[in-house]
Amino acid sequence: MKFVDxxxxxxxxxxxxxxxxxxxxxQRLYRLMEVCGGHTHAIYRFxxxxxxxxxxxxxxxxxxxxxxLPMGRIDDGLAIASDPNVIFTAFGDMxxxxxxxxxxxxxxxxxxxxxxxxxxxxxxxxxxANPSRHVMFFAIGFETTAPxxxxxxxxxxxxxxxxxxxxxxxxTIIPAMRAILxxxxxxxxxxxxPGHVSTVIGCRPYEWIAANEHKPVVVSGFEPLDILQxxxxxxxxxxxxxxxVENQYRRVVPWEGNRAALKAIDEVFKLxxxxxxxxxxxxxxxxxxxxxxxxxxxxxxxxPTSGLRVTDPKAAQCGEVLKGVLKPSQCKxxxxxxxxxxxxxxxMVSSEGACAACYTYERRRHYLVSAGA
Numbered sequence: 001m002k003f004v005d006x007x008x009x010x011x012x013x014x015x016x017x018x019x020x021x022x023x024x025x026x027q028r029l030y031r032l033m034e035v036c037g038g039h040t041h042a043i044y045r046f047x048x049x050x051x052x053x054x055x056x057x058x059x060x061x062x063x064x065x066x067x068x069l070p071m072g073r074i075d076d077g078l079a080i081a082s083d084p085n086v087i088f089t090a091f092g093d094m095x096x097x098x099x100x101x102x103x104x105x106x107x108x109x110x111x112x113x114x115x116x117x118x119x120x121x122x123x124x125x126x127x128x129a130n131p132s133r134h135v136m137f138f139a140i141g142f143e144t145t146a147p148x149x150x151x152x153x154x155x156x157x158x159x160x161x162x163x164x165x166x167x168x169x170x171x172t173i174i175p176a177m178r179a180i181l182x183x184x185x186x187x188x189x190x191x192x193x194p195g196h197v198s199t200v201i202g203c204r205p206y207e208w209i210a211a212n213e214h215k216p217v218v219v220s221g222f223e224p225l226d227i228l229q230x231x232x233x234x235x236x237x238x239x240x241x242x243x244x245v246e247n248q249y250r251r252v253v254p255w256e257g258n259r260a261a262l263k264a265i266d267e268v269f270k271l272x273x274x275x276x277x278x279x280x281x282x283x284x285x286x287x288x289x290x291x292x293x294x295x296x297x298x299x300x301x302x303x304p305t306s307g308l309r310v311t312d313p314k315a316a317q318c319g320e321v322l323k324g325v326l327k328p329s330q331c332k333x334x335x336x337x338x339x340x341x342x343x344x345x346x347x348m349v350s351s352e353g354a355c356a357a358c359y360t361y362e363r364r365r366h367y368l369v370s371a372g373a
Contacts, residue, residue, distance in 0.1 A: 004223065006225075007221070007223030007224065007225045007226060008046075008223060008224055008225070009225070012225055013051070013224055013225060013228065016225060016228040016229060016232060017051040017052070017228060019232050020051070020052060020053070020056070020228065020231055020232055020235065021053050023232065023235040023236060023239060024052075024053045024055060024056055024235060025055075025239070026053070026055060028055060029055050029057065030055060030056045030057065030189050030190075030235070030238070031057045031059055031187055031188055031189050032056065032057070032058055032059065032188075032189060032190050032191070032192055032231065032234060033058075033059040033060070033061045033180070033188045033190075033191050033192065033324055034058060034059070034060065034061060034063075034191075034192040034220075034227075035061040035062070035063040035173065035177065035191055035192065035193060035194045036061070036063035036192075036193075036194035036195060036196060036197070036352070037060075037063050037064035037067070037350065037351075037352025037353060037354065037357075038063075038194075038195065038196060038222050038352055039063075039192055039194075039195070039220065039222060039227060040060050040063075040064075040352070040354050040357050041351070041352065041356075041357040041361075042222050042223070042224070042227060043058060043227065043357075044357040044358060044360070044361035044362055045357070045361050046224045047361075048224060048227055048228065051228070052231070056231070059188065059324035060321065060322075060324055060327075060328070060354040061176075061177075061180065061191075061322075061324060062176050062180070062277070062279075062280065062322045062323070063142070063173065063176075063194050063197075063352070064322075064346075064347070064350050064352035064353050064354070065140050065141045065142050065145075065169075065170075065171055065352075066093045066094060066097060066140060066346050066349065066350035066352070066353065067278065067318070067322060067345075067346045067347045067350050067352070067353050067354075068171065068176070068277045068278050068279070068280070068322060069097070069140065069169055069278060069346065070276045070277065070278045071098070071099050071100055071278075072100075072276070072306075072307070073169055073276075074094075074097060074098075074099035074103075074104075075099040075100050075101065075306075076167070076305040076306060076307065077090075077136075077138050077167050077169075077299075078099055078101070078102075078104060078107055078112070079303075079305060079306065080136055080167065080299060080303045080305065081104075081107060081112050081113070081114060081136070082107075082112060083134075083303070084113075085133055085134055086113070086133070086134050086135075086136055086303075087113045087114075087115060087126060087130065087133050087134070087135045087136070088104065088112065088113065088114045088115070088136055088138065089114075089115050089116070089117045089122070089123040089126060089135060089136065089137050089138065090104060090114070090116065090117070090137070090138035090140070091116070091117070091118070091138075091140065092116045093140075093349065093350045093351055093352075094138060094140065095108075095114075095116060096340075096343055096349045097343075097346045097349050097350070098343060098344065098345070098346070113133075117137070119148060119152075120137045120139065120148055120149050120152035120166065121148070121152055121155075123135055123136075123137035123152070123164070124137075124152050124155060124156055124161070124164055127156075127161055127163050127164035128159075128161065130163070131163060132163075133163065134163045134164070134165065134302075135163060135164050135165075136164075136165050136166070136167055136299050136303075137149070137152070137164075137165070137166045137167070138166075138167050138169070139166040139167060139168050139169060139170055140169045140170065141170055141171075142170070142171055142172065142173050142194075142196075142197045143170075143172060143173065143197050143200045143201050143261075143265065144196040144197050144199070144200055145170070146170045146200075146265050146269065146288060147200060147258070147260075147261035147262075147264045147265055149166055149168070149170065149268070150264040150265050150267060150268035150269060151264050152166075153166060153268050153290070153294050153297050154264070154267065154268065156297050157294065157296075157297065162296065164297060165297045165298060165299040165302055166290065166297060166298070166299060167299040167300065168269070168287075168288055168289055168290055168298070168299075168300070169287070170269065170287060170288040171275065171277070171286055171287045171288070172271070172285070172286055172287065172288065173194060173197045173201070174201075174205050174206075175283045175284065175285055175286035176277065176280070176283060176286060177191070177206075177209065179277075179280055179283050179286075180323060180324070181209070181213055181215070183323060185323075185325060186323060186324060186325065188215060188324070189215065189216075189234075189238060190215055190216040190217065190218070190234045190237070190238060191206075191209065191215060191216070191217045191218070192218060192220045192227065192230050192231070192234070193206055193217045193218055193219035193220060193245075194219070195219060195220055195221050195222055195226075195249045195252065195253065198219045198247075198249065198253045198257070199252055199253050199254075199257075199258060200257055200258050200261045200262065200265075201257045201262070202253065202254055202255055202256045202257025202258075203217075203219055203245050203247050203253065203255050203257075204245075204255065204256060204257070206219070206245045207245050209245070210243040210244050210245050211243075213243075214243040215243055216233075216234050216237040216238065216242065216243050216244060216245075216246070217244075217245045217246070218230040218233045218234050218237075218245075218246045218247075218248050219245070219246070219247045219248060219249050219253055220248045220249055221248065221249040221251070221252065226248060226249065229248055230248045233246050233248060265288070267291075268290065268291060268294055269288035269289065269290060269291060270288070270289055270290075270291050271285045271287070271288065271289075272285070272286070272287045272288065272289045273285070274286070275287030277322075278318055278319060278322060278346065279318050279319020279320065279321075279322040279323060280319065280322065280323060315332055315333055315337070315344075316331070316333055316338065316344045316345045317330075317331040317332065317333075318331075318345040318346065318347050321347055321354055321355065322347070322354075327358070328347065328354050328355040328357075328358035328359070329358055329362070331355070333345075334355060334358070334359070335359060338355070339359065340356055340359060340360070
């Protein structure tokens with residue numbers, strides 16, 4: 001198949017859903033975690049849960065980089081932004097993520113120079129256009145976005161541009177998956193592996209999950225048929241007692257990953273000894289820091305930050321949702337105190353956040369059903 005409409009073909013979807021029902025043992029409960037927030041949104045958007053038998057439970061994972069960022073890191077970035085000589089730049093997803101003293105958008109309303117960019121290269125151009133100001137890019141994302149940040153820093157060094165820096169919040173997916181598997185209150189039968197991250201790191205890094213934990217991993221695309229086919233592949237493995245890594249998303253994901261992108265990451269970044277994840281605590285070797293050779297463009301080296309831990313509001317249950325312990329709608333604040341317009345937690349803000357997906361698609365579907373539409 002070559003075109004998007006083929007991956008949304010109703011007949012093929014019906015046949016694939018029937019195959020899932022045929023493969024699913026009615027005496028067994030299947031708990032499958034979709035790691036990537038993009039999958040979560042696709043599942044809600046296309047109503048894929050309605051096509052599955054009741055004994056297949058889809059569990060939302062921590063694959064939303066905005067969602068797993070702790071409030072303390074947001075506050076540190078905004079503290080730097082309070083310097084009148086600094087222009088704070090970030091992706092649009094970050095604008096409404098709450099810190100302890102408000103979101104970037106609220107700080108912007110108070111007069112702080114905060115701007116949305118679509119790439120770190122845009123922030124670099126802004127630094128070139130404003131030589132008397134310091135432009136800081138609030139870098140965030142898994143290995144998916146880390147190469148573009150790395151290449152931008154390499155470009156800044158080549159240009160000798162000294163009024164540009166990044167505040168690195170890049171995280172890595174494998175340690176998070178390990179932390180989930182080590183969690184005593186979590187039982188996962190298999191993983192729908194992240195598609196975007198895997199375009200960079202490939203499929204090989206997941207092999208330990210199959211070999212050591214005996215859990216199937218199927219790297220999946222994001223269209224309805226991608227996800228449903230991945231579930232078929234997982235069920236076949238589970239029924240045969242197998243645990244392997246399979247690549248459903250072969251049209252995009254190379255098994256060995258993108259070597260040029262990985263080389264750029266290695267050139268600019270190193271692994272942090274540990275990093276805090278919202279709701280999951282400190283995870284070792286789970287984030288990227290700027291190497292010493294690029295310290296002149298590292299905001300954490302240029303500007304003092306407190307590095308204080310800031311706990312989420314007690315009523316918010318973001319951590320339980322991120323770990324798959326709770327469904328978004330089971331959070332006490334969901335749709336009440338916490339909405340996309342007035343979020344309490346990052347999961348209600350990001351385009352990959354599980355709560356945002358549930359609120360946007362599930363609530364709308366329930367409204368249409370109740371209205372008889």
